[in-house]
Amino acid sequence: MQRSIRIPVRVEPLVNVTFRRKIVVFTTTYLLAILGFLLFLYLKGYDGISILSHILFYTFTVGEGIRSLLSTWGIVSIIALGALISFKVRVWNIGLEGQYIAGAIGATYAALFMPCISPLNLTLQLLLGFILGMLWAFVPALLYVLISVNEVLSTIMLNYVAVHLLEYLLYGPWSGTYGFPQTRLFPARFGQVGGLPSPLVAAIILFFIAYVVMYRLRIGLVYRFVGENRNAASLQGYNVKLVLLLCFLISGGLAGVAGVFEASYELGYLSPGIVRGYGFAGIAAAVLGRLEPLTTLFASLFIAFFLVGAYSVHLPALGFLAEGLLLIAHLSAEALTRYKIVIMRGGVY
Amino acid sequence: MRLDVFITSVITAAIPLLLAGTGEVLVERAGVINLASEGAMILAAASAAITAITTGNPWLGFAAGIVVGLVWTLFFALLPIGLKVNQIIAGIALSIAGLGLSSLIARGYEGYTVPSIPSLKDVLPILPPLDVLSPILLVIPLLIHWLLSRTRLGLYIRAVGDNPIAADSFGVDVAVTRLVAASIDGILLGLSGAYIVLVTTQRWVEGVTGGRGWIAVALAPFSYWEPLLVYVGAFLFAGLEVLQYVAQALPVRVPRELLLSTPYLVLILALVVVRSRRLQKRVPRALGVEFRRV
Numbered sequence: 001m002q003r004s005i006r007i008p009v010r011v012e013p014l015v016n017v018t019f020r021r022k023i024v025v026f027t028t029t030y031l032l033a034i035l036g037f038l039l040f041l042y043l044k045g046y047d048g049i050s051i052l053s054h055i056l057f058y059t060f061t062v063g064e065g066i067r068s069l070l071s072t073w074g075i076v077s078i079i080a081l082g083a084l085i086s087f088k089v090r091v092w093n094i095g096l097e098g099q100y101i102a103g104a105i106g107a108t109y110a111a112l113f114m115p116c117i118s119p120l121n122l123t124l125q126l127l128l129g130f131i132l133g134m135l136w137a138f139v140p141a142l143l144y145v146l147i148s149v150n151e152v153l154s155t156i157m158l159n160y161v162a163v164h165l166l167e168y169l170l171y172g173p174w175s176g177t178y179g180f181p182q183t184r185l186f187p188a189r190f191g192q193v194g195g196l197p198s199p200l201v202a203a204i205i206l207f208f209i210a211y212v213v214m215y216r217l218r219i220g221l222v223y224r225f226v227g228e229n230r231n232a233a234s235l236q237g238y239n240v241k242l243v244l245l246l247c248f249l250i251s252g253g254l255a256g257v258a259g260v261f262e263a264s265y266e267l268g269y270l271s272p273g274i275v276r277g278y279g280f281a282g283i284a285a286a287v288l289g290r291l292e293p294l295t296t297l298f299a300s301l302f303i304a305f306f307l308v309g310a311y312s313v314h315l316p317a318l319g320f321l322a323e324g325l326l327l328i329a330h331l332s333a334e335a336l337t338r339y340k341i342v343i344m345r346g347g348v349y
Numbered sequence: 350m351r352l353d354v355f356i357t358s359v360i361t362a363a364i365p366l367l368l369a370g371t372g373e374v375l376v377e378r379a380g381v382i383n384l385a386s387e388g389a390m391i392l393a394a395a396s397a398a399i400t401a402i403t404t405g406n407p408w409l410g411f412a413a414g415i416v417v418g419l420v421w422t423l424f425f426a427l428l429p430i431g432l433k434v435n436q437i438i439a440g441i442a443l444s445i446a447g448l449g450l451s452s453l454i455a456r457g458y459e460g461y462t463v464p465s466i467p468s469l470k471d472v473l474p475i476l477p478p479l480d481v482l483s484p485i486l487l488v489i490p491l492l493i494h495w496l497l498s499r500t501r502l503g504l505y506i507r508a509v510g511d512n513p514i515a516a517d518s519f520g521v522d523v524a525v526t527r528l529v530a531a532s533i534d535g536i537l538l539g540l541s542g543a544y545i546v547l548v549t550t551q552r553w554v555e556g557v558t559g560g561r562g563w564i565a566v567a568l569a570p571f572s573y574w575e576p577l578l579v580y581v582g583a584f585l586f587a588g589l590e591v592l593q594y595v596a597q598a599l600p601v602r603v604p605r606e607l608l609l610s611t612p613y614l615v616l617i618l619a620l621v622v623v624r625s626r627r628l629q630k631r632v633p634r635a636l637g638v639e640f641r642r643v
Binding site: 320 | 446
């Protein structure tokens with residue numbers, strides 16, 4: 001079999017990647033992804049162009065659309081920051097969705113059962129959300145650092161557990177009137193800050209802090225060193241395990257904070273409606289932003305646009321499809337800029 | 350629940366895990382972690398349900414499932430093998446896209462009962478009420494074990510998973526071998542997805558695979574990358590899945606959600622338990638590493 005099948009294609013690394021090549025490759029792959037998306041919609045009998053233009057119109061001109069776009073941008077980008085922090089040290093925390101749900105549960109506990117003096121209560125919500133998000137990441141993080149249990153699998157499993165925990169609380173102890181799976185309204189909620197939705201403001205502050213820590217402080221250097229080469233960092237005497245553990249926990253905590261904003265700003269109560277696949281959206285945004293803070297912030301806007309648009313046409317699955325396609329396009333584009341595909345003729349190997 | 354009903358439901362719950370888990374073992378032995386399996390399975394399930402409902406023929410549903418599972422897995426495999434993209438991110442991207450795509454293409458097919466395949470009881474009355482496919486599907490891990498340990502292709506697969514550079518210098522085409530392993534995995538994932546909708550649940554619901562694709566990925570380390578040991582894991586998790594329904598009938602009130610999350614929690618526990626020096630020795634040494642000729 002090996003002698004008969006030969007693929008006459010070779011992938012060769014490029015020494016110099018020109019800026020022009022990057023532009024051309026990225027534009028074509030992204031366009032191909034969007035065209036594929038439209039073609040799929042067309043084949044399914046949806047009018048893709050009018051859906052897209054509706055989404056564009058809705059998100060950028062209708063007041064409700066803009067408001068929703070900005071707050072979704074904030075929430076998604078906070079999760080994306082969590083993804084970025086763990087992915088940069090090559091910890092694949094895929095459980096952001098679960099940690100986000102845990103954070104929302106924490107916020108709900110603070111809002112419903114803790115003293116309700118508005119600023120104090122909001123702080124408690126944030127704190128409890130952050131802690132619960134970290135707690136949800138704690139077991140996989142510990143197992144990963146101590147005995148290197150595959151973190152991808154353990155965090156994915158905990159996503160499902162988090163959804164079941166949420167259902168348990170909403171159908172059981174926290175259920176609303178007539179057993180409806182919805183808590184009562186939070187007495188204290190996050191609102192607008194200076195005309196902007198609070199999740200977005202929080203996101204901008206968090207991204208600024210992350211940037212400063214990563215690129216302006218000494219611990220940021222250690223962090224990036226561990227991300228680039230764990231073995232070298234460990235040989236230099238840095239406590240690599242501690243760095244990995246902290247990054248894992250912080251990324252979980254940030255997802256929890258996003259959950260706090262979804263429950264306390266977007267909805268004002270806890271319901272199964274908070275499960276909207278934001279965890280995967282954050283992952284997509286972080287990868288599209290090439291794991292750099294500034295670009296990730298803008299990639300999150302791009303992803304949020306698709307999410308809000310998909311909800312506005314009542315097809316939430318469209319958001320998933322767009323995220324997946326964009327991720328694939330982006331990954332292939334990154335590879336295609338760095339490699340050249342050579343088709344070989346004749347028997348020259 | 351009667352014992353025979355319990356056993357047949359465990360078997361029908363185990364088969365999807367058995368197929369997908371064996372596929373994952375095979376592809377990981379070739380050095381590729383396939384995290385796109387959830388996406389491939391659910392897309393296969395969706396297309397199997399659509400085909401079976403529109404044509405009224407469950408066998409065509411299986412065929413559609415296999416084709417879609419194969420195409421999606423090859424689509425995934427080409428990214429790390431051809432373009433050297435990070436396997437984990439590529440797998441997750443294709444799983445997300447698969448989940449979204451499946452719920453879009455199968456809109457409007459929810460709730461329909463799919464045409465079922467004949468049961469063994471119809472063929473011979475003394476046989477158990479299992480579907481006719483299950484005896485064939487149950488031996489697939491055996492076949493894969495044979496393939497891996499007794500054939501030339503199996504040797505190549507193990508070689509590219511353990512030391513692709515050495516394999517390459519002996520003239521084994523690393524990319525082709527990995528693609529072959531991935532396509533067998535794709536066929537098994539397609540079968541598994543189709544089996545879930547056509548036999549286990551018998552109707553399409555959004556997210557019907559319910560994380561079985563991820564469980565299948567976890568079955569690979571759980572069974573020490575040994576196809577025969579997949580039987581243990583698959584039946585263990587299928588048993589847990591069915592026990593939920595048994596436990597709901599018990600007089601002691603256990604929260605339903607706790608029962609539903611036990612498989613996932615037990616899986617994490619299992620991943621911890623199988624961590625040992627012996628496991629470290631058995632990991633395909635080039636697992637997750639892209640091959641570059643130096």
